[in-house]
Amino acid sequence: MASTYTALQLVSAIAFGLVGLASIIDWARHRGRSRAALALALGGLGAVSLIGQLTQHYPNLQYPTSFLTVPLFLASGYGLLLFRNELIPYRRWIFFGATGLVVITALATLVAEGLAGPQPAQPKSTAEVDPKLLIAIILFLLVWAVCIVQPAISLFIHSRGRPAVQRARIRSLSLAYGTIIVVLAVDIAVLSATGFKTTGNLGLQIATEVIVIATAPLMYFSFSPPTTLRQIWRSREEEQLRQSLHDLLLATPDRTELATKALGWVIRLVGAEGGLIADSQRLLAVQDLEGPEAEELRRGASELMGRGLLPMSGRRSAFRVPLSLADGEGSVVLVSGPFTPLFGDDEFGHVELYTVSLAAAMDRASLIAELRQNQASLERRVAERTAELQATNKELEAFSYTVSHDLRQPLRAIDGFSRALTEGLDAQALDSQTHHYLDAISRNAQQMGRLIDSLLGFSRLSRQALQPRRISPQPIVRQVADSFLEQANGHAPTIEIGELPLCSADPVLLEQVFTNLIGNAVKFSAKKEDPAVEIGARTEADGTVIYFVRDNGAGFDMKYADKLFGVFQRLHNQRDFEGSGAGLAIVQRIVHRHGGRVWAEGEVGKGATFYFTLAGNS
Amino acid sequence: MGLEIDDPVEILLVEDNPDDEELTLMALNRYNIGNRIHVVRDGEEALEWIFANGRYEGRNQKHHPKLILLDIKLPLVDGLEVLRRIKEDTETRRIPVVLLTSSREESDIVKGYENGTNSYIVKPVDFTQFGEAMRTIGMYWLLINTPPAL
Numbered sequence: 141m142a143s144t145y146t147a148l149q150l151v152s153a154i155a156f157g158l159v160g161l162a163s164i165i166d167w168a169r170h171r172g173r174s175r176a177a178l179a180l181a182l183g184g185l186g187a188v189s190l191i192g193q194l195t196q197h198y199p200n201l202q203y204p205t206s207f208l209t210v211p212l213f214l215a216s217g218y219g220l221l222l223f224r225n226e227l228i229p230y231r232r233w234i235f236f237g238a239t240g241l242v243v244i245t246a247l248a249t250l251v252a253e254g255l256a257g258p259q260p261a262q263p264k265s266t267a268e269v270d271p272k273l274l275i276a277i278i279l280f281l282l283v284w285a286v287c288i289v290q291p292a293i294s295l296f297i298h299s300r301g302r303p304a305v306q307r308a309r310i311r312s313l314s315l316a317y318g319t320i321i322v323v324l325a326v327d328i329a330v331l332s333a334t335g336f337k338t339t340g341n342l343g344l345q346i347a348t349e350v351i352v353i354a355t356a357p358l359m360y361f362s363f364s365p366p367t368t369l370r371q372i373w374r375s376r377e378e379e380q381l382r383q384s385l386h387d388l389l390l391a392t393p394d395r396t397e398l399a400t401k402a403l404g405w406v407i408r409l410v411g412a413e414g415g416l417i418a419d420s421q422r423l424l425a426v427q428d429l430e431g432p433e434a435e436e437l438r439r440g441a442s443e444l445m446g447r448g449l450l451p452m453s454g455r456r457s458a459f460r461v462p463l464s465l466a467d468g469e470g471s472v473v474l475v476s477g478p479f480t481p482l483f484g485d486d487e488f489g490h491v492e493l494y495t496v497s498l499a500a501a502m503d504r505a506s507l508i509a510e511l512r513q514n515q516a517s518l519e520r521r522v523a524e525r526t527a528e529l530q531a532t533n534k535e536l537e538a539f540s541y542t543v544s545h546d547l548r549q550p551l552r553a554i555d556g557f558s559r560a561l562t563e564g565l566d567a568q569a570l571d572s573q574t575h576h577y578l579d580a581i582s583r584n585a586q587q588m589g590r591l592i593d594s595l596l597g598f599s600r601l602s603r604q605a606l607q608p609r610r611i612s613p614q615p616i617v618r619q620v621a622d623s624f625l626e627q628a629n630g631h632a633p634t635i636e637i638g639e640l641p642l643c644s645a646d647p648v649l650l651e652q653v654f655t656n657l658i659g660n661a662v663k664f665s666a667k668k669e670d671p672a673v674e675i676g677a678r679t680e681a682d683g684t685v686i687y688f689v690r691d692n693g694a695g696f697d698m699k700y701a702d703k704l705f706g707v708f709q710r711l712h713n714q715r716d717f718e719g720s721g722a723g724l725a726i727v728q729r730i731v732h733r734h735g736g737r738v739w740a741e742g743e744v745g746k747g748a749t750f751y752f753t754l755a756g757n758s
Numbered sequence: 759m760g761l762e763i764d765d766p767v768e769i770l771l772v773e774d775n776p777d778d779e780e781l782t783l784m785a786l787n788r789y790n791i792g793n794r795i796h797v798v799r800d801g802e803e804a805l806e807w808i809f810a811n812g813r814y815e816g817r818n819q820k821h822h823p824k825l826i827l828l829d830i831k832l833p834l835v836d837g838l839e840v841l842r843r844i845k846e847d848t849e850t851r852r853i854p855v856v857l858l859t860s861s862r863e864e865s866d867i868v869k870g871y872e873n874g875t876n877s878y879i880v881k882p883v884d885f886t887q888f889g890e891a892m893r894t895i896g897m898y899w900l901l902i903n904t905p906p907a908l
Contacts, residue, residue, distance in 0.1 A: 552781065
């Protein structure tokens with residue numbers, strides 16, 4: 141048992157010695173005041189343990205080394221106080237008061253040691269110890285305990301709400317020191333209960349030693365946790381992070397809002413003290429930084445290539461991770477504070493991965509914003525144009541109303557009076573020349589009346605609402621053809637009607653189309669020996685149905701094909717073929733209103749074919 | 759016209775255009791319709807005549823015409839308004855009113871029927887057709903149609 145205890149003591153001394161050494165190396169490598177404070181605390185503890193072990197084997201060294209152990213031991217407590225002060229500054233008077241108390245205690249203990257001289261190496265009880273020294277030691281222990289208990293508790297409390305890795309690190313430190321204090325308090329209580337007999341309770345001593353040894357790795361983790369441990373600590377947080385990233389990507393269409401939320405998360409991810417997110421032009425989100433400071437960091441970051449450190453005033457430093465946005469490279473800048481742990485590649489990797497997702501989300505957000513803006517301006521323009529069109533339409537209506545009233549009246553007068561004249565003069569044997577003139581006047585007035593009527597019909601056509609239905613053109617064409625055959629006195633053409641597939645059209649307007657086309661075909665073929673008109677359809681590979689009306693009549697020259705469908709455009713003179721010149725224009729208007737197309741092929745003297753399609757008949 | 763103010767009238771023609779007036783009368787005469795025709799030249803005069811006030815103060819209002827031929831486009835009070843007033847009044851509402859106009863505008867046709875017109879004639883440019891239309895109207899409203907007891 142005793143040898144086990146001795147071995148445990150050795151292990152404990154070596155463990156603390158190593159932890160102390162590691163903390164000093166950590167400080168030497170990375171600097172920083174909080175690291176220095178921790179190195180002082182843990183280094184002091186390690187040194188005290190090693191010296192204690194040394195005096196076990198060389199008892200005569202105990203007195204001289206005690207002048208070293210006293211300040212070192214106090215330093216181990218004061219270091220923790222300093223560490224706490226770095227992370228959460230004390231009020232000045234408390235800090236200086238505590239520092240003064242520590243120094244006075246150290247001096248007082250040293251003086252008491254000096255006055256008391258060497259003490260028995262293994263005192264059997266407190267009675268063997270110099271009373272002055274005993275008081276000094278009790279005071280010393282109390283001060284040390286306060287130096288440790290206060291920071292341990294306050295750090296533990298403060299760790300709540302910090303990022304997972306920091307929280308775990310601070311808590312392991314608090315826990316380690318807290319355990320030591322508790323063990324020590326239990327030991328002292330047991331000692332006082334047994335009349336301060338320092339020997340005899342080997343079981344308690346072994347238990348104490350085991351527990352104390354267990355605190356060594358906790359202390360080590362507090363400043364240099366291995367990657368695996370960091371990953372374990374962070375795993376839950378990362379799950380939340382992934383979730384938040386998902387939400388960000390899907391649910392945040394606003395770029396600035398996205399940047400603000402993302403910054404909060406990335407700061408939390410690495411435990412930074414503040415930071416910013418900027419695109420290539422300006423700041424998008426800033427957290428816990430002054431305005432000018434943020435602007436300066438942004439400018440500095442935009443000059444960096446890739447990731448890197450940025451200079452900062454005070455005890456802080458900043459690092460920048462590039463943010464590759466579609467409209468140029470932006471930055472994510474994170475400012476490290478006292479709580480910020482040193483970053484390993486693991487953390488950097490995470491931040492970089494995060495920024496890739498963030499960039500994608502932000503690009504998406506700006507695309508959405510752009511799209512919305514375009515849509516809004518498009519809608520505005522459509523509204524404007526619609527208003528303009530409506531105004532024009534109103535004017536047009538007013539115009540056609542006037543035309544229909546005012547132009548017809550004088551024509552009626554011309555026709556009416558010339559007729560009256562004819563009738564009135566008939567009795568007096570009107571000479572043929574005068575008769576001819578009056579006839580011409582009357583005929584022209586009537587022709588102009590027809591022109592006005594077709595012009596008005598044509599304009600009314602564009603204002604009427606379309607009422608499309610699924611219909612078969614077959615009966616419509618049959619009826620139109622029959623009515624033309626009835627009118628054709630004697631010289632009727634042969635009208636052949638092929639297969640006509642169903643279509644979606646306004647029945648009244650479709651009838652108008654066939655009336656005009658078949659009417660033209662009949663009219664222009666009437667002078668042929670054996671006039672023939674053919675109506676049919678063919679279906680294209682893409683399902684489009686093309687209807688056609690063919691005749692073997694006068695035809696037309698293909699170089700005038702573009703003039704066919706103009707209002708009042710005529711390719712044949714009035715003497716040969718009567719007509720207002722609006723028929724094909726009306727056909728074109730109706731076909732266009734149905735979303736279709738109309739065109740023609742022809743040859744002079746050989747006939748013409750008119751084709752048209754209607755949208756939605758496939 | 760040669761009609762005294764209180765002579766019974768068969769047809770009241772409301773027409774502002776002198777040419778159309780002449781043509782209408784010509785067409786009516788051709789078929790011997792309406793020997794007693796009175797012409798007024800704007801909407802206001804038409805209303806005064808019908809309701810026997812203003813210029814026609816003292817005319818016996820009981821002497822309703824058998825038919826009113828009413829142009830739509832009229833100075834001062836337009837034809838549709840005249841029609842409305844005629845059809846509003848219980849005394850005059852039974853007089854058949856035929857709207858005469860150059861307009862083929864559907865809105866006018868709809869408004870005309872809403873205001874209670876009995877018929878609607880678009881004056882064609884062709885005088886032969888015009889005469890034919892007048893004959894049909896006259897035959898129907900003056901000869902065939904039995905007017906309700908006024």
